[in-house]
Amino acid sequence: MSELSFRPATLADIPAMSAIRIAVQENRLSNPARITRQMYEDYLHRLGRGWVCESDGDVIAFSYAAAEDASIWALFTEPGREGLGAGKQLLRLAVGWLFGLGHARVLLGTGANTRADRFYAAQGWARGAMRPGSGEVDYSLSNPGPLRIAPLAPAEAGALLAASDAYMLSRYPAVGSHLESAAALGRPGVSLLGAWWDGQLVGCGAVKLVQPDDGGPAYGEIKRVFLFEAWRGRGISKALMQRLELLLQIQGVTLARLETGIHQPEALALYRGLGYQPRGPFGSYVADATGVFMEKCL
Structure with missing residues (x-):
């Protein structure tokens, strides 16, 4: 045979x-x-x-x-x-x-x-x-495994968003204007996903559909990818990113962008491992000493 x-x-x-x-x-x-x-x-x-x-x-x-x-x-x-x-x-x-x-x-x-x-x-x-x-x-x-990823209502993400705010502000004191609020995460064109481990909500991630004013191609901006510390290192962030990318692909969007920072080596390693490449500022962002801008063709 x-x-x-x-x-x-x-x-x-x-x-x-x-x-x-x-x-x-x-x-x-x-x-x-x-x-x-x-x-x-x-x-x-x-x-x-x-x-x-x-x-x-x-x-x-x-x-x-x-x-x-x-x-x-x-x-x-x-x-x-x-x-x-x-x-x-x-x-x-x-x-x-x-x-x-x-x-x-x-x-x-x-x-x-x-x-x-x-x-x-x-x-x-x-x-x-x-x-x-x-x-x-x-x-x-x-699924016999512990991980489940599904849509998450912004009102249910309060503890995660608060922990994310504290984490980001401890590393980038001037980053507040870039953090999407719970209200913003509930607007049309934004998809928020939650990650549950053995039934406990431990992480989240969102993607915002953007149509540039200059007529350029639509893209999705990855926002608010965050896990409580005890659940890091289990592949949850990678699974969240892959689901967010698929949400864009299903809508026919072939470009994902994100903004992160130099004080997040784990996040940078994740994004590079998923194929994201460095680029300049986009949208309303401006270049600064700590910001890192990346994108990926889906």
Whole structure:
């Protein structure tokens, strides 16, 4: 038996993935044209991520994870290649990515009384109700880990924002004008996320959609990424940043910017590790001795 290899899907894999999707005998599309190339492209980057399994250089199976609703958008194996373990590993990759973003559970739907129906039940997924009139059944898998990231109401973020204010003002006495208030975090165009660890709110982060007055491209400004000290070093800030970036991508925004400072080495290391590059001041910011400005193309 040829060795299987797994990797992230690319645009070049779309023809092979589409051919597999059309060839399957169960969960067939009544209208294959309904799943367009643009949808494959969107779920590769803007709306999610994809993975493929190769054997002897040929793509034999693939999976897609949808970020916004934490679902499995696709998981298919080439007919005749079932039972090799490709589906199990591709499902693990998709689920692991979604859980890594802090989702509490992952969802999917599949045809009832099919091979896929039996497969998901065997993998420990919880079988739900039938979808009325569709012949499909819902499945869910709960995140066994401690981290959950979800929208946070500004009114519930008071302790975090106060601790963030104190932390920033202790390092940058003149930074107050750059700190978004709870009221500002509740305005249209701003998304605030909370991070819960074992049910306790331990961190937050926000992104503000900005349309420059000079007609330049829209961008998202990352704001208020903060964790209580006891929960630092667990990858929570990275997960928050990735979720904030995905919120922008889902809206079609391809540029993220942020302002930080020289007295935050951990934050600087995080942003550099995520691919942010130095740039000059933007928006209403002006250059100063402690400010650091960064951006990333998404």
